[in-house]
Amino acid sequence: MSNEYKPDTLGVRAGGLRSDFQEHSEALALTTSFVYKSAAEAARKFANEEPGNIYSRFTNPTVKMFQDRLAALEGAEACVATATGMAAVATLALGLLKSGDHIIAARGVFGTVVPLFDQILARLGIATTWVPLTDIDGWKRAVRRETRLLFIETPSNPACEVADIAALADIAHGAAAVLAVDNCMCSPALQRPIEFGADLVVHSATKYLDGQGRVLAGAIAGRADLVTGPLFNFVRTAGPAISPFNAWICLKGMETLRLRMNAQSANALELARWLEAQPAVERVNYPGLDSHPRHALAMRQQSAGGAVLSFVVKGGREAAWRVIDATKLVSITANFGDVKTTICHPATTTHGRIPPAERDASGIVEGLVRLGVGLEDPSDVRADLERGLEG
Numbered sequence: 001m002s003n004e005y006k007p008d009t010l011g012v013r014a015g016g017l018r019s020d021f022q023e024h025s026e027a028l029a030l031t032t033s034f035v036y037k038s039a040a041e042a043a044r045k046f047a048n049e050e051p052g053n054i055y056s057r058f059t060n061p062t063v064k065m066f067q068d069r070l071a072a073l074e075g076a077e078a079c080v081a082t083a084t085g086m087a088a089v090a091t092l093a094l095g096l097l098k099s100g101d102h103i104i105a106a107r108g109v110f111g112t113v114v115p116l117f118d119q120i121l122a123r124l125g126i127a128t129t130w131v132p133l134t135d136i137d138g139w140k141r142a143v144r145r146e147t148r149l150l151f152i153e154t155p156s157n158p159a160c161e162v163a164d165i166a167a168l169a170d171i172a173h174g175a176a177a178v179l180a181v182d183n184c185m186c187s188p189a190l191q192r193p194i195e196f197g198a199d200l201v202v203h204s205a206t207k208y209l210d211g212q213g214r215v216l217a218g219a220i221a222g223r224a225d226l227v228t229g230p231l232f233n234f235v236r237t238a239g240p241a242i243s244p245f246n247a248w249i250c251l252k253g254m255e256t257l258r259l260r261m262n263a264q265s266a267n268a269l270e271l272a273r274w275l276e277a278q279p280a281v282e283r284v285n286y287p288g289l290d291s292h293p294r295h296a297l298a299m300r301q302q303s304a305g306g307a308v309l310s311f312v313v314k315g316g317r318e319a320a321w322r323v324i325d326a327t328k329l330v331s332i333t334a335n336f337g338d339v340k341t342t343i344c345h346p347a348t349t350t351h352g353r354i355p356p357a358e359r360d361a362s363g364i365v366e367g368l369v370r371l372g373v374g375l376e377d378p379s380d381v382r383a384d385l386e387r388g389l390e391g
């Protein structure tokens, strides 16, 4: 399908395929393998002399539809799906890098990326330098001859810091390295990092692409030479492949992605403004607020603020836990990206494995509460939070 269509159209139609049954809703090809008419046809397909499906670790029509739809939404040349968002980050690193290579990564990326880079990749001889997301001079200084990958998340989760994607793309390209952006927080409905110079976009499709908190899934979209080459080969060979069922859930989820993201962003903005006026709240982190230190940049890169916000409650961990424990409607859970609003305490959950000093430097202080805003009426969520803030 032509990518000249508008994003709303691509979300509903891009990548769609029909089988001989002519089904209207995209089919779920829940099969491990595909049959051939003859031994010769099988040989040709394995040798890549003839296109077609072979085995669902690396080719599956439902997975292909998911990949093609996401590529269209991101404005990417190609996309490869993975079992989870972390599998996408691991595939990115292990598919592109070798021992001796160097990564520069933003402080405050998704918590599990830190042990992946600092423990698992470090053991394989791949070193990482952590730099504050917004410190452009720090990124320039961190570049080495061996630097091959710059990895960021913008806005960051849960501190909602915003990176200048174009400036970091320039630094990466000056160093002959690749800039990969985790676009999980915005999804392509609100932000398309490739337009600002990113080479690759990483997704935890577990979040807004599914959108209803059902399945784990991941993907990497971007330059065809990287995606259809080393990254696809890594998935095919090492096996962190997505289940066709999970790909189907995300494929169908993307049909309502823009509607959800716009509605959830509007709810988040309303709640952020209200939280900012509460005496018990020290600070609200939300790119859509005028008070955000990089509001103007965020609004150039994003069409809305997104559905995740965080706020610091006066009184540290005790006060933060009080707000969380007083909720009756909002779900206490580590996930976000759901239509149901979720709340969590990052310092003792999602980011609990990061050393406290590093955590503080990333703005993940003891009083910080993260809210993944859903589709409930914001006044009901507000009443739920009010109880713990007044307490």
Ligand SMILES: *Cc1c(COP(=O)(O)O)cnc(C)c1O
Pocket (backbone or CB within 6 Å): 084, 085, 086, 087, 110, 153, 157, 182, 184, 185, 203, 204, 205, 206, 207, 216, 217, 218
């Ligand atoms: C959840 C998340 C991940 C990891 O995704 P999984 O699907 O849980 O493996 C990566 N990055 C961000 C920003 C996330 O929120």
